[in-house]
Amino acid sequence: MTRLSAVKGDITKLEVDVIVNAAAPDLLGGGGVDGAIHRAAGPGLVAQCRTLGGCDTGDAKITGGYRLPAKAVIHTVGPIWHGGDHGEADLLASCYRKSLALAQQYDLKTIAFPAISCGVYGYPIGEAVDVAVTTIREHLEDSTLDEVILVAFNDEILSAYERGLAG
């Protein structure tokens, strides 16, 4: 049975098997959670990312965790919010599905997600939480994962996750 929970905190500090990065398509680091993960992991991470040839929106790629407590990082590129009728929900669902599939493929048992696309990419948090919770729950029906953690960086996001998990 896989646990699904929400916590408030800094994803770079979590001692899980893998953390997910809300990355930019070039995978070379940026602001927000991406910058925090690269700073905490150290220069080995960007060096490995340079070998990956970027990542399409909705896709995911895996690297080592370097100096992070997590063993690995899954880099996924969320959609930029353009009002909701440009395939944003399908692309965001794909980020969660591909990330969960990669974790399972590499036999990683505990995974933590940030609120993909909900920072500079502008995805409304309530709608993003619906996509995240629905997609994760679908995956968990047939999953070898032990735990999925939704990491909220502030109280607003935590409340949205708690509402989504209760629904």
Ligand code: ADP
């Ligand atoms: P995107 O470009 O996909 O919107 P951002 O990094 O701008 O990505 O934001 C994604 C989410 O990650 C936002 O909700 C932001 O508050 C959150 N975030 C930023 N830093 C951290 C961190 N260290 N741990 C967890 N979440 C974080």
